[in-house]
Amino acid sequence: MKLFEYEAKNILExxxxxxxxxxxxxxxxxxxxxxxxxxxxxxxxAQVLVAGRGKAGGILFADSIEQAEKEAEKLLTMQIKGIxxxxxxxxxxxxxxxxxxxxxxxxxxNQSYVAIASAVGGMEIEEIATEAPEKIIRFPINPQxxxxxxxxxxxxxxxxYSGNQLSDLGRIFERLYCVCMDYDAExxxxxxxxxxxxxxFVAADARIILDDNALFRHQEYKKRLLEGESELTPQEVEAxxxxxxxxxxxxxxxxxxxxxxLVMATLDTIQYYGGKPANFLDVGGGAPAEKIAIALKIxxxxxxxxxxxxxxxxxxxxxxxxxxxxxxxxxxxxxxKPMVIRLVGTNEDEGKRILTEAGVHVLESMEEAAQRxxxxxRHGGK
Amino acid sequence: MGIIIDKNTxxxxxxxxxxxxxxxxxxxxxxxxxxxxGVTPGKGKTQIHDVPVYDTVEEAKEKHSANASxxxxxxxxxxxxxxEALEGGIKTIVIITEHIPIKDAINVMACAKQVNATIIxxxxxxxITPRESKLGIMPAHIFKLGNIGMISRSGTLTYEIxxxxxxxxxxxxxxxxxxxxxxxxxxxxxTLKMFKQDPQTKAVVLIGEIGGNLEELAAEYxxxxxxxxxxxxxxxxxxxxxxxxxGHAGAIVMGKAGxxxxxxxxxxxxxxxxxxxxxxxxxxxxxxxxx
Numbered sequence: 001m002k003l004f005e006y007e008a009k010n011i012l013e014x015x016x017x018x019x020x021x022x023x024x025x026x027x028x029x030x031x032x033x034x035x036x037x038x039x040x041x042x043x044x045x046a047q048v049l050v051a052g053r054g055k056a057g058g059i060l061f062a063d064s065i066e067q068a069e070k071e072a073e074k075l076l077t078m079q080i081k082g083i084x085x086x087x088x089x090x091x092x093x094x095x096x097x098x099x100x101x102x103x104x105x106x107x108x109x110n111q112s113y114v115a116i117a118s119a120v121g122g123m124e125i126e127e128i129a130t131e132a133p134e135k136i137i138r139f140p141i142n143p144q145x146x147x148x149x150x151x152x153x154x155x156x157x158x159x160x161y162s163g164n165q166l167s168d169l170g171r172i173f174e175r176l177y178c179v180c181m182d183y184d185a186e187x188x189x190x191x192x193x194x195x196x197x198x199x200x201f202v203a204a205d206a207r208i209i210l211d212d213n214a215l216f217r218h219q220e221y222k223k224r225l226l227e228g229e230s231e232l233t234p235q236e237v238e239a240x241x242x243x244x245x246x247x248x249x250x251x252x253x254x255x256x257x258x259x260x261x262l263v264m265a266t267l268d269t270i271q272y273y274g275g276k277p278a279n280f281l282d283v284g285g286g287a288p289a290e291k292i293a294i295a296l297k298i299x300x301x302x303x304x305x306x307x308x309x310x311x312x313x314x315x316x317x318x319x320x321x322x323x324x325x326x327x328x329x330x331x332x333x334x335x336x337k338p339m340v341i342r343l344v345g346t347n348e349d350e351g352k353r354i355l356t357e358a359g360v361h362v363l364e365s366m367e368e369a370a371q372r373x374x375x376x377x378r379h380g381g382k
Numbered sequence: 383m384g385i386i387i388d389k390n391t392x393x394x395x396x397x398x399x400x401x402x403x404x405x406x407x408x409x410x411x412x413x414x415x416x417x418x419x420g421v422t423p424g425k426g427k428t429q430i431h432d433v434p435v436y437d438t439v440e441e442a443k444e445k446h447s448a449n450a451s452x453x454x455x456x457x458x459x460x461x462x463x464x465x466e467a468l469e470g471g472i473k474t475i476v477i478i479t480e481h482i483p484i485k486d487a488i489n490v491m492a493c494a495k496q497v498n499a500t501i502i503x504x505x506x507x508x509x510i511t512p513r514e515s516k517l518g519i520m521p522a523h524i525f526k527l528g529n530i531g532m533i534s535r536s537g538t539l540t541y542e543i544x545x546x547x548x549x550x551x552x553x554x555x556x557x558x559x560x561x562x563x564x565x566x567x568x569x570x571x572x573t574l575k576m577f578k579q580d581p582q583t584k585a586v587v588l589i590g591e592i593g594g595n596l597e598e599l600a601a602e603y604x605x606x607x608x609x610x611x612x613x614x615x616x617x618x619x620x621x622x623x624x625x626x627x628x629g630h631a632g633a634i635v636m637g638k639a640g641x642x643x644x645x646x647x648x649x650x651x652x653x654x655x656x657x658x659x660x661x662x663x664x665x666x667x668x669x670x671x672x673x
Contacts, residue, residue, distance in 0.1 A: 108595065186564070212631070259537045261538060262536065262538035265618045272659060313545075345541075367659060
């Protein structure tokens with residue numbers, strides 16, 4: 001789950017990490033009000049959860065309270081990569097001498113967290129890795145020892161710092177690690193971490209992605225994800241509530257399957273035969289009829305979907321349950337769109353019988369089914 | 383033969399009284415797996431499918447000389463169960479549970495390293511050595527004894543490919559799922575090393591997916607070691623957009639890292655045959671393994 005910049009900055013500030021002083025506004029008049037409490041010049045930043053906000057024109061500058069109000073109005077009426085801007089963060093502009101990078105993420109091979117720092121910041125870490133790989137300092141964190149000030153100072157020395165700045169950076173890095181642990185973050189970044197002209201360090205931007213699987217320990221964020229503003233589409237929210245893994249894609253062929261790997265391979269096979277998947281939807285293992293029906297309803301609700309491919313390989317999932325779910329959904333919402341069904345595995349014969357008797361044709365090969373659904377999406381069937 | 387588990391494996395089931403634990407205990411017993419005891423705190427001194435249930439791993443291990451464990455405990459408590467097994471001296475642990483927080487998984491793996499234990503998973507279908515032992519939830523009938531080792535990050539996709547191999551009479555030595563999470567116990571390289579030592583295994587299939595760099599590291603290992611057995615691979619997620627999590631917690635492309643293209647390219651340059659579609663895998667192996 002991605003946090004907004006303002007949420008991330010509030011967390012950092014509460015943990016003693018300096019951030020630029022700022023406040024949130026959801027209307028131009030509120031922007032004026034909060035700007036009057038801050039010192040100009042200002043930076044006005046659109047609060048959206050998509051990357052590349054700066055390049056898309058989501059960060060503006062203002063020298064006066066009036067201008068801040070105007071720029072806020074501009075942002076609040078614009079869309080960034082299709083996402084409407086609902087709030088802006090207005091902050092005091094800092095005098096930056098140098099932009100750095102510091103973040104913590106997971107290291108799959110070492111089965112640990114890894115701290116990453118760079119004396120070059122302000123662009124995506126992958127870009128830094130391509131343009132200045134020698135500047136990147138990686139420190140795998142031993143899970144049993146944790147990450148302490150002295151580890152952090154070692155990294156700061158490698159970044160070229162000394163004296164008081166060494167202790168300042170050490171403290172900031174160590175605190176960021178504490179935030180990472182306390183909030184179950186899978187990624188936490190200060191990018192840029194600004195060195196000001198006075199030689200102080202300030203998190204000019206902050207990004208936190210929480211581990212979805214740990215949200216049971218952070219109920220307030222789970223609530224925000226499901227009920228409030230989030231990066232999820234309506235279909236994705238509906239799926240999350242029902243414990244289904246759904247991802248909206250650009251195409252016109254709806255896909256439902258069991259098991260993430262199988263569903264991914266199904267999308268790939270559709271693409272291989274020249275079709276375009278409209279979504280990823282994994283019903284998981286052992287899905288009962290009701291869950292299949294909900295899945296179908298979600299996919300049907302996407303207006304771009306022209307045809308649906310249901311690919312089930314029954315291990316713990318029972319084909320007869322799937323068949324009943326399909327018929328249940330069809331009875332409730334009407335079979336408005338053509339479906340291609342591939343059903344093999346546990347209770348396969350019973351599943352096929354149920355569907356065939358209801359006039360639904362069932363295929364056995366994933367490739368044949370993929371070719372068929374691509375054809376239907378192109379020519380509208382038959 | 384095969385790797386990690388065989389007919390001498392004596393396993394306990396942690397979370398044996400839950401719906402999944404109980405259901406799969408029955409199937410594992412039917413397959414011939416030696417399930418010697420179960421553990422569910424508070425349900426000690428009961429029985430399920432004639433398997434005695436204990437409150438603690440310590441007691442179950444002591445009374446039945448268990449040397450492996452399979453865990454079905456719900457995510458918030460699964461790490462605790464794994465740590466209990468590790469402290470109890472169990473050296474092979476299969477964690478079926480999905481949705482374990484990353485922080486908990488990292489802690490479990492660190493403890494496992496200290497005591498030299500092998501962890502399979504979390505979020506794995508488990509491991510099967512055909513005709514000997516199954517510690518997992520995979521449908522047994524699609525597997526067949528043979529010479530192909532399978533390593534996968536997926537569940538049902540593994541079944542899809544295993545069933546395809548079996549149809550072509552290409553049996554398997556051991557099939558194991560690494561798990562769909564970002565942090566797992568075994569990785570491709572660890573498992574390739576094990577298959578290298580196993581005389582029964584004549585060829586290896588790797589089933590990877592987007593996210594992380596474990597496939598890339600496996601390709602490097604194969605190239606550097608001049609791996610002595612033929613390897614074929616399939617990578618799921620060619621059509622996945624960046625920044626979106628495709629079902630598995632670990633299946634996500636971050637920026638340019640973890641794409642299917644990167645993995646496929648690395649494999650090809652390491653001399654690994656890469657299948658375009660899941661059902662092309664048997665074809666690639668036919669030439670290496672004669673029956």
